[in-house]
Amino acid sequence: MQSHFDLFGLAPAYALETDALERSYREIQSKVHPDRFAHAGDAERRASLQWTTRVNEAYRTLKDPVQRAKHLLELHGVDVAFETNTAMPPEFLMQQMELREALENAKDPSALDELRKRLRQEKSFMERQIGDSIDHKKDYNAAAGLVRKLQFLDRLDEEIDAAYEEIE
């Protein structure tokens, strides 16, 4: 199967050429989007819907740091196994517990802002490590472990969103 990178004419790498991705995404969309086929026959409308769906999914996957890594690792034959492999190093789990405690104690938007800032720093550090493991060291198993950690942090990010809503 054609990879999401092939679809956009990009080299398969974790470090993303965001501008090039956006450019080819828009160029392809301008050819296949259903708005171009509103007056066409059923066959063309169906083909347009299928292609646009695929292009949107590929774009979303590549834009998302966890999903992009997962896709790349799959291309290298490594399964990230979010569901089955939940073992984490103790110090990472400790840090997670501490962050979650901080979330429970955050009762106002400014405390949440602070926590989010910390989490974002943590996430971008993790992303740099993933990029290094995949693009340079080519250590895909180590990368899979880091991706699982990053997904943990993503979940916490979602919980922060929920906490903001609760306060509002």
Added chain:
Amino acid sequence: MALLQISEPGMSPEPHQARLAIGIDLGTTNSLVATVRSGVPVVLADANGRTLLPSIVRYVDSRKIEVGYAAQARQADDPKNTIVSVKRFMGRGVKDVAHLESAPYDFVDAPGMLQLRTAAGVKSPVEVSSEILRVLRERAELSLQGNISGAVITVPAYFDDAQRQATKDAGRIAGLNVLRLLNEPTAAAIAYGLENSSEGTYAVYDLGGGTFDISILKLSKGVFEVVATSGDSMLGGDDFDQRVFCWIAEKAKLAPLGARDMRLLQVKAREAKEYLTLHGEAAITAKLSSGEFVDVSLDTETFCSITQTLVHKTLGPVRKALRDAGLTADDVKGVVMVGGATRMPQVQRAVGEFFRRDPLNNLDPDKVVALGAAMQANVLAGNKPQGEDWLLLDVIPLSLGIETMGGLTEKIIPRNTTIPAGRAQEFTTFKDGQTGMSIHVVQGERELVSDCRSLARFELKGIPPMAAGAARIRVAFQVDADGLLSVSAKESTSGVEASITVKPSYGLADADVERMLRDSFDHAREDMHARALAEQRVDGQRLIEATRSALAVDEKLLNEEERAAIERAISSLQKLLTGTDHRKIKQAVEALNRATDEFAARRMDAGIKRALAGRKIGSL
């Protein structure tokens, strides 16, 4: 001697003649229709020069219907048969509607969507809305002197699947070819962005009569990209009227009111609200049916204080949309105000304070949505040459998922996903030997299914008996460009496959829509057969044109035999077009569609290759 050719009405003699396309803003309070005329978007007026059509329908008796100003004039005399703000009931059940007790209607609780008992019988909100759309269609036909080839109808961005489906059905029943459902804030962004050639991140704050939307968009040359949307489909100008109405009742110490008095005071409340936009104080006087007089005065300060919570309520979704977009208020370059309710000074003030900048009001908040819809309709009709058109990327407002064990929601497509979108997820059986699985499709953000909106239930039967957990059931979601969902499920182990596709239903089956369609034609005394024939001919002609122009460009993608097969399908359709059997034309249209399936897929592939090739050369 050569005979002159005269084309059928609605069939263009040459393929590239502009098609008549309209944009419709189907509002809670008012509706409008617009079109692009000689490159300029214009709102179309009625015979009296009025552009707004009050979204009010009165069923006078079983034959006579009044829509708009005529219905508005009689609303206090005939409240039960005069339906206002019907948009609030679209795709909604009795339990979903707030202030039901103060709505003077005779509701009928039907599965999925409520209905209303009127002098013309029980009516669904879809039928009521279709009466409004029909009047607008007729206005456009009269004004443009021709058949309308297609229409874009706007919906609140925060409308869920049931509400969207209901709107599309209303369009069909009104005899419109619905090219697209377009989100209202996105339509406004198109009108605003093109008018001001704006670039950057913009917020559209759209407070209408009954709905509130906030959309965050990135505008760049030729692309309108919605990054996040949020809102409240049960919050609008009507709620401000309701607050004033309650205030009047309390202030004047009124006993519980009958339907007529209730409607009378609601109208007075609304007039007071509008008056307070430019004045400091509004006098409210009315004579009730008991002979009792109401005479109170509402000042701006009191009005602001009784509606403060409503204004505040809009800011929650604004924050949420910004968070989802990963942005802060400072990243927003401008806030476009849309909807009549944004005229209220306290709304302008609150939005200005939140974004720390003056909101943009340079387009008429009542018309901007219809104008944007007309511009989009013009593009969809193919009237703009490539290069001068634009690309619109919109999102779904609410997550879509299914119910799993324990009444929990499993999200399959998260909110703010760019549409069209599709995703599949695998599920398995819970018991040994389980041969059926019930699939419950829901929409919403909450973890518990009971807190989400139920869209559809269907069953997958014929799963081969296996141990628990061995079956692989793939549930696939597909959301189209209108934001409408279809779901299919398939069991794929052991080579046995079963599959079903459902359209989420809100209680109106396809048969109901057919019946309404028939009723509406009976009513208008139009000949259903003639209409179906005309529609099929237009469809057939359109498909032939589209296929011929595709062949002209990409003939090389086909071999001799394939090309001949398509030509044969074209000529047999062409022959039938002059006949009068609309069913046969329909079959021939379907046959031509099937014949071009593979060709369409190859053209799409070729288009993508060309796009990428162009990019690579460009970047070298």
